[in-house]
Amino acid sequence: MRLGVANNATETGKAKGLIEFASVTKAYGSSKAVDAINLKIPASTYCCLLGPSGCGKTTSLRMLAGHEIATSGDILLDNIDVTDLAPAKRGTAMMFQSYALFPHLTVAENVAFSLKMKGVSKPERLEKARTMLKVVELEKFADRLPSQLSGGQQQRVALARALITQPSALLLDEPLSALDPFLRIRVRGELKRLQKNLGISFVHVTHSQDEALALADLVVLMNNGRIEQQGTAGDVFNRPRTAFVTRFVGGHNVIDLGDRAIAVRQDRVSLAHGETEATASSRFVNVAGIEFAGTGYSVQVKDDRGGEMTAMVTEQTFLSQPFEEGERATLSWAPSDAHQLEGGAH
Ligand SMILES: Nc1ncnc2c1ncn2[C@@H]1O[C@H](COP(=O)(O)OP(=O)(O)OP(=O)(O)O)[C@@H](O)[C@H]1O
Incomplete structure (x- = not known):
């Protein structure tokens, strides 16, 4: 199976999703969930935020999505300061850990849902939903209910639902955690191909070093609200900077x-x-x-x-x-x- 659109946006110069965190902090009372991080993710990059539970991965992702407001610092997407923009105005789309689809809506209606919220007419939004379902190779399932799909197919519906807004950056919070190990490996290959074909950035939060090493162009390993090391998978694995990175990455x-x-x-x-x-x-x-x-x-x-x-x-x-x-x-x-x-x- 092969997901994706025909042309490679990176090669055609349409790469999107240059992300910058400039000294971004998120404090809850006196504790800092994210502590003055600086991070530049080039356009059209598959970036994995990796680290142990509580290190600040999800908070960083939620600040990028606009679901949390940074206490200080700036977040830029494609050179636009989005720090104070509402989530729907940022050019990001989020796919959640539990990709809960609306059970009473068809697959096509689920995918079209955000366009309905934006007031796009029904024929237009269903047409766009079908195009997006083609991208994830589910056009044949457009009229089914989510309960009539497998876990992996439901997840691709969730992907299509997030991508229909044509984001510059797709944000994924533990997207593979609900899948069995075999499907997890297959879907991660599909995610990577989709990211390359769309030419946008994916920012993917994971606990799993294997997942990050397999997927990421850029691995960002966090510890205690800070970035402990960032680099290619090969860099982080073969040249760990600290004992923490060495132990976390394993091997x-x-x-x-x-x-x-x-x-x-x-x-x-x-x-x-x-x-x-x-x-x-x-x-x-x-x-x-x-x-x-x-x-x-x-x-x-x-x-x-x-x-x-x-x-x-x-x-x-x-x-x-x-x-x-x-x-x-x-x-x-x-x-x-x-x-x-x-x-x-x-
Ligand atoms: N709303 C909140 N109020 C107070 N503290 C919070 C809040 N949200 C997160 N935190 C704290 O911030 C820290 C970072 O949390 P975050 O969810 O970003 O971690 P994470 O790396 O995504 O962890 P996990 O892998 O377990 O999801 C944790 O210590 C957490 O308890």
């Missing part, structure tokens, strides 16, 4: 060297039986746990200072001489695989 060990901390990918550390040579790039450890991880084994180890690390060992290496819980081992890494972190191991 790496944070190794405390006393005066500084480094990150080393779990598939780049080696594990040997017993205590071998002590070097600046090795640690004596105890094997604390072993899990089969499909393509290999994930071996959890603990060093003598209590530092916990994981070594991904290939199936072949593991099975030739298996590790056992409680045994002494040596974990080592090539200095060229070590990545320096700012601000220590915690």
Whole structure:
């Protein structure tokens, strides 16, 4: 299945959705849900706001949508200051976590709903709704009720409903959380293609690092109301700036060297039986746990200072001489695989 419109708006120079947060803060009483963030999202970008629960992702999205008013700072969309504009005047459209469709309206009427609110005549709005349903490949379902559609189809109706206003930026709050894992992977591919074809920006809030790494041109990782790191998925995964980013994105060990901390990918550390040579790039450890991880084994180890690390060992290496819980081992890494972190191991 392939969603999208015929031409690629990025290539035809019609890219929209340049978003800027300039020192934007949202305070509730004395606590800051979002703390002076600066962020520039280029036009036609798939941006994922990522981070743990309560870090300020949804509040940032809601300020961009106009559903929350920033306490201070400015928000610009396509070079227009939208900080004080009403949601419907901003050029944004929001797709919510629970994409609740009106159960008594047909698919086409659901999609056309916002145009009805704007006073667009019935024939015109139904015509536009059908065009939008084509974009999400649901034109055959126009006259059905939402209850007669699958979860994934209902979600595409919600997408069409948001896109009918022709926004410069589509804002999505955990859009895949209600879908089963298989459908989630399929729909995320469709979202990405749709974004590229429309040439607008999508800003997608997620808890899931996998989702952000798979989808985003720009990953923005938030922590405690602030932006901890922003960059391409490859940048954030391979060059995490801090221990927080390293742990959140996963797949790496944070190794405390006393005066500084480094990150080393779990598939780049080696594990040997017993205590071998002590070097600046090795640690004596105890094997604390072993899990089969499909393509290999994930071996959890603990060093003598209590530092916990994981070594991904290939199936072949593991099975030739298996590790056992409680045994002494040596974990080592090539200095060229070590990545320096700012601000220590915690
Ligand atoms: N209306 C409100 N009044 C007071 N505090 C709020 C309000 N809305 C959000 N907060 C607080 O602001 C912080 C950020 O909330 P936000 O919903 O933006 O986080 P989030 O990263 O989207 O979290 P989640 O992933 O759990 O949805 C949280 O500590 C939250 O409790």
